[in-house]
Every structure is written in structure tokens, then in C-alpha cells.
Amino acid sequence: MTGLHVFDMDGTLLHGAASVELSRHLGTFDEASAIEAGWLRGEISDTSFWEQMLPLWSAATESEIDAAFNNAAWINGVEDVFADIARRGEYSIVISQSPHFFVDRLRQWGAHRAYGSLVDPHMSTDRWVLLTPQHKVDITQSVLAELDVCESRCVAYGDSTSDVLLFEHLDNTVGVNCTAAVRSSATVLYDGDDIREAYALGRNLWEQAPTTCSESAS
Structure with missing residues (x-):
């Protein structure tokens, strides 16, 4: 069965979190960690989380995302x-x-x-x-x-x-x-x-x- x-x-x-791992690879770890912490404390809504997080990755290429994925924890x-x-x-x-x-x-x-x-x-x-x-x-x-x-x-x-x-x-x-x-x-x-x-x-x-x-x- x-x-x-x-x-x-x-x-x-x-x-x-994937968002923090991706930002770590792209050199925006501190900013991502602060956003993640605010969201976990309930100070940032789900929508605001992405409004603040996504710009940190705006220049990321597929190969950079691949590398971040493969090297994540x-x-x-x-x-x-x-x-x-x-x-x-x-x-x-x-x-x-x-x-x-x-x-x-x-x-x-x-x-x-x-x-x-x-x-x-x-x-x-x-x-x-x-x-x-x-x-x-x-x-x-x-x-x-x-x-x-x-x-x-x-x-x-x-x-x-x-x-x-x-x-x-x-x-x-x-x-x-x-x-x-x-x-x-x-x-x-x-x-x-x-x-x-x-x-x-x-x-x-x-x-x-x-x-x-x-x-x-x-």
C-alpha cells in the first residue's frame, strides 16, 4: 500500500529560514535577519515581510539562487x-x-x-x-x-x-x-x-x- x-x-x-539563507549568500544577511526577527515577533505582517524581503534579492540570478540552495544549512x-x-x-x-x-x-x-x-x-x-x-x-x-x-x-x-x-x-x-x-x-x-x-x-x-x-x- x-x-x-x-x-x-x-x-x-x-x-x-530559506529567506535568510538566500540573503546570506547574496550578502544581505543582516537585513534579512532583522526582517525575519520582526516577523517572528509579530511586528511585521506576512505581506509586509515580503515587501521588505524581496527587494534584497532583486538582482539575484538563477545560478546564485542555485548556489544559495546548495550551500544552505x-x-x-x-x-x-x-x-x-x-x-x-x-x-x-x-x-x-x-x-x-x-x-x-x-x-x-x-x-x-x-x-x-x-x-x-x-x-x-x-x-x-x-x-x-x-x-x-x-x-x-x-x-x-x-x-x-x-x-x-x-x-x-x-x-x-x-x-x-x-x-x-x-x-x-x-x-x-x-x-x-x-x-x-x-x-x-x-x-x-x-x-x-x-x-x-x-x-x-x-x-x-x-x-x-x-x-x-x-
């Missing part, structure tokens, strides 16, 4: 986990509030699909589509239906408040180096530097889960 693994990116597969074992999921005939998706142009590069590492906020330094604000916590639930449900996978065969991995709604919806969830909010809603917890170990916990949850959709909790 196939299954679906749903990963957050920032804080789960990546130490820290990834948790150990990301490619190994995607490869194992594919080898088993299962599916992996990444859903992140970070820019889609950064998240999508994880498909090069073996993720089946990647979803992120549709923002770009050269895109007008009226075309932005910011990915929200509810989108994580909606996308997961849509992919489950499309692939005909029941929720009992879905495991989500996340670390922050943006993952709480999805964690509340699913029975099988792994909190990865997570905040207090996620710790109270995750099925199991992982603290460490290797996503392969968190993934092993997720697979273990399947051994205790129903094997048919009719048995699965809604």
Missing part, C-alpha cells in the same frame, strides 16, 4: 529520505511558506512535488499568492484524493505554528526540533540533526495505523 509523506521546509528540512539525510520514499513506491511532498522558486528546487533532490508562496522579486504584489497554514491542509487533502491515499497512510513532518492546523487534521505527525505549539499537537517528537531518524519515527507510526481507509479516523 502506498503512502504520502508531507514535509515542511524551514526549520524541518532546513535549519532556519540543510538537516542531514534529506536526499536519502526522498530516495527511500520513492524506492518504496510512495510519495513525498514539501509544503512551505517560503518562495516557491526556492522550495521547488527540492524536486531536484527527489521530492515528488513542492509547494511554496508564489512571490518573486520581479512580480507585482497583486499577483502574489502567499501560502498559509490552511493551504497546507488543503494541498495535503487534494494530493491524498488525487493519489487515492487514505489519511492513515499519510505522515506529516513539521516544526512551527504553520504546521499546527495540518497536525490537528492528521493522526500521524512528527514534530521535528519543534516549537511548544507543535509539541502539544504532534504524535511523536524528534530532536536532532538527521531527518532520516525523524522519518524512521514516521514509518513506525504506520505500523500502528489502520491499513484501510474505512478504518482510518477522519
